[in-house]
Amino acid sequence: MSCLRLGILALTAAVAGCSSNPFGNDDPPPTPVTRSSSTQSGSTSLDPGSANRNANGPVVTRIDRPSAIPLAEGHPDEYTVQEGDTLWDIAATFLRDPWYWPEVWYVNPQVENPHLIYPGDVLALVNIDGRDRITTVRGSSYRLSPQARITPLDESIESIPYEQIAAFLSKGIVLEKDEIDDLPYILSVRGDHMAAAAGNEVYVRGGRAAPNGTRYSLVHVGDELVDPDDGDVIGYHGVYIGEGALSRGGDPATIALNETNREAIAGDRLIPETVDIPLNFFPKAPDIPIDGRIISVVDGVSLIGQFQVIVMNRGARHGLAPGDVLSVYQAGDYVRDRFAGASLFGGEKVKLPDEEAGTVMVFKVYDRIGYGLIMEATDAIRVLDAVRNPY
Structure with a gap:
């Protein structure tokens, strides 16, 4: 299960093609950290996906990040990571919108394995150069023990619930x-x-x-x-x-x-069965516009809820990548407007607005297909509902 744990080391695999012998046996020092009282945020020192994901496709419009990242209501100044926490859980503890985690995460160079988060770590909301950041201020025993450098990566927290x-x-x-x-x-x-x-x-x-x-x-x-x-x-x-x-x-x-x-x-x-799905990613908003639809749900149910796996008609060619977070919109119904004037057909047919119904995190993409896990479901979600940027 270690290949499905959060870490900075890439874990990759793919279903590959045929063989000629089928089945043969063979940055400068950081500014001192102080407690934060503002709600401003800046870009992160991490770079979870700065490469142009549409390098071989058409030029696309990049989406600017907001200058202010809203914090969660009642957020703590410090949080001790618990067994069973996921990165999504932790991001939601500090941020109103968990997909902005890369914008506020700060890698503390004074901590062993600073890119990883372990149970027992103390994370704090701090102010660096006038911007809100979240960083590890006190490491767990996984970091402090003499064996820290050989501690298995599978002790670190997951991005999303592995069991799902x-x-x-x-x-x-x-x-x-x-x-x-x-x-x-x-x-x-x-x-x-x-x-x-x-x-x-x-x-x-x-x-x-x-x-x-x-x-x-x-x-x-x-x-x-x-x-x-x-x-x-x-x-x-x-x-x-x-x-x-x-x-x-x-x-x-x-x-x-x-x-x-x-x-x-x-x-x-x-x-x-050795095909692995790397989960070493951060929840983040796509940096280009995404507008797709749910085309299938893995277990075949008609109503889709939290922690169910969906299939979308958007993939790598559209700029989608693991870790991208999308909002799910319930498709608006069509109704007859019987009050706009007389009509032999019962009135003009009007489409009601799509309504936000949940949040999905992408964890695997192919060329034209993306897999996502429903992280939140505030209303009924169905096949053919829309998936779009979370703004």
């Missing part, structure tokens, strides 16, 4: 259109059966070289995911089947099925 993402990692799957051809697939079921279940073996082609024992999730390619903006098919629902492990390399290779929720058939795809 864990369910997504194992069973909530959406496949990008261009990704499917790169995934291993079931060629046939051993014993000339039409379908396989736990205890059976299947023959598989495609994929990368892997040692015996490598575990895979089995997925059936389900319904299309259509972009409501242009009608393009941008992905597919992945129906979770179960798990298996490589028992013999080669072309075809052999996979032994360990558990299944439904039958596996020829053409079903395999996803390595």
Whole structure:
């Protein structure tokens, strides 16, 4: 689970393409810190994503950050980080809008591993050069012990609740259109059966070289995911089947099925369970305009609530990146205006305004698809509701 913890070190992985041997076994010193009494804020000394994320695409308008970052009502001057806290929780403790965390976080060079936050750390609202900042003023035992330099990174706090993402990692799957051809697939079921279940073996082609024992999730390619903006098919629902492990390399290779929720058939795809989602990001507002829609919810419910994973029709090509926070807007209904004058059709049809219904944090992006976790839900959220910059 350490690869899903907050840290400054990047943890990356991807579902990659085919192999020729499928499944073969082989800044200047800071100004002294003083307590803050103002509500002003400036840019952070961290740079969580300054690169132009649309470098290969059209020129886009950047969004200016406000000069004043509103603090949370009743915010503390100091806060001791607790076991189970996430970075979102901590940001919401100090800030009215948690996505402005990068604007106020200050890396204290006098603290061991200053980019990480550990349970027991004391964070304080301070004033540096006339601007509000939040920094670590007293480190926990994780930092002060002689073994601090080799303390595992998985002791540091998470950006978002890991247990909510864990369910997504194992069973909530959406496949990008261009990704499917790169995934291993079931060629046939051993014993000339039409379908396989736990205890059976299947023959598989495609994929990368892997040692015996490598575990895979089995997925059936389900319904299309259509972009409501242009009608393009941008992905597919992945129906979770179960798990298996490589028992013999080669072309075809052999996979032994360990558990299944439904039958596996020829053409079903395999996803390595070693695929990780890096969560070493800060909650932040996108720096370019985003206007997309929710196109799916991972567990298939009709009403979406807090800590559910959604799929959006916005991704890397649109400038979206992990850590970006978006507001969710409930699509306004259409009503007949019966009072604007007589009409044979019952009055003019008027669209009501979209209403803000929650907040979502992006944690993984592909080219045209983004995954997000609903952090707050103040009203009912549904598929086709809008996701936009949180302003």
